[in-house]
Amino acid sequence: MKVQVINILQRNPTWLTVLLCFILLIWQFFATALSVNVQIIIFISLILLTGIPHGALDHLIQEAIYKKLNKTYHLRNFLLKYLLIMAIYALVWYLFSGLSLLIFLVISAWHFGETDLEKVPKGVLIWSFTKLIYGFYILSFILLTHVDEVKPIVFKMVGTQSNLIESWSFIEMNVKPILYLLGLSFTTIFIIAQSQYLINFEKERMFRLLIILVSSAYLPLLPAFALYFGGWHALCAFDNIYGYLREDAPNLSFKYIYLKSLPFTILAIVSLCVFLWYCNVFAASFDPFSILFIFISLITLPHLVITHQMK
Numbered sequence: 009m010k011v012q013v014i015n016i017l018q019r020n021p022t023w024l025t026v027l028l029c030f031i032l033l034i035w036q037f038f039a040t041a042l043s044v045n046v047q048i049i050i051f052i053s054l055i056l057l058t059g060i061p062h063g064a065l066d067h068l069i070q071e072a073i074y075k076k077l078n079k080t081y082h083l084r085n086f087l088l089k090y091l092l093i094m095a096i097y098a099l100v101w102y103l104f105s106g107l108s109l110l111i112f113l114v115i116s117a118w119h120f121g122e123t124d125l126e127k128v129p130k131g132v133l134i135w136s137f138t139k140l141i142y143g144f145y146i147l148s149f150i151l152l153t154h155v156d157e158v159k160p161i162v163f164k165m166v167g168t169q170s171n172l173i174e175s176w177s178f179i180e181m182n183v184k185p186i187l188y189l190l191g192l193s194f195t196t197i198f199i200i201a202q203s204q205y206l207i208n209f210e211k212e213r214m215f216r217l218l219i220i221l222v223s224s225a226y227l228p229l230l231p232a233f234a235l236y237f238g239g240w241h242a243l244c245a246f247d248n249i250y251g252y253l254r255e256d257a258p259n260l261s262f263k264y265i266y267l268k269s270l271p272f273t274i275l276a277i278v279s280l281c282v283f284l285w286y287c288n289v290f291a292a293s294f295d296p297f298s299i300l301f302i303f304i305s306l307i308t309l310p311h312l313v314i315t316h317q318m319k
């Protein structure tokens with residue numbers, strides 16, 4: 009029995025996330041509301057344990073892609089390209105914060121769709137569109153079920169611009185219709201895509217995601233986002249990357265690739281701390297979560313460019 013449970017968790021570690029959802033919901037229901045400290049601990053733990061490490065494998069992915077293409081891989085060139093993309097995006101954030109946030113939301117939606125629906129064939133237009141709508145739905149669900157908590161973070165990220173205030177009041181007043189419309193659009197396009205190119209989705213996997221999403225709606229924003237991002241998206245991404253790297257090196261162990269992510273995880277954490285310190289000293293108004301999300305956006309763009317090349 010014990011061995012069976014360990015096997016299931018090893019094959020599908022997202023069951024642990026489901027378990028965590030139940031623990032948090034029960035705690036919240038029977039004991040007290042989750043304190044801010046507990047929320048922050050859950051958020052930071054998941055971001056550090058899986059969120060950042062899944063992106064810290066990009067150098068291995070790039071190396072594997074180059075190997076398949078018979079191209080020579082240089083870590084130095086990889087790092088330069090990565091940092092250049094981040095620097096350009098940071099400049100765009102500095103000059104046009106509203107546009108940058110929009111870019112972040114669109115690429116995140118695309119990235120969530122691409123990772124979660126990894127079985128979907130690349131280059132089939134209807135499925136590409138389905139992935140995007142799927143990502144938008146997931147992201148909107150998490151953000152719009154926490155609209156009051158999202159608001160101050162977003163306003164600190166982009167400043168109080170009049171067009172943002174207008175769009176925000178529209179969103180605030182239409183949370184339910186927006187979610188219904190997106191849900192309906194996703195269902196419709198999913199059915200059309202399935203009728204054109206049938207894909208067999210694991211029902212049990214979809215059930216796990218559903219539990220995580222529904223639970224997230226009843227939890228505060230930080231644990232809600234961390235449960236999806238660290239407890240679902242990053243774990244699925246790890247699985248995809250592991251499978252991709254094993255195509256050329258079947259003996260690769262999961263422990264080995266996790267350890268390989270550590271140097272860049274540590275580098276990312278140190279850079280984040282420097283970034284937080286810099287913004288605290290030099291920015292007019294400072295909110296650590298806004299800065300953290302801007303930092304996540306900066307590392308997401310090159311990460312997406314690399315993971316998109318995995319076939």
Ligand SMILES: CC1=C(/C=C/C(C)=C/C=C/C(C)=C/C=O)C(C)(C)CCC1
Binds near residue numbers: 112117162233308311
């Ligand atoms: C939760 C949240 C936000 C969105 C975060 C997103 C979109 C994260 C995407 C991360 C990705 C795609 C990482 C890739 O590995 C906002 C609106 C910025 C601020 C309010 C809280």
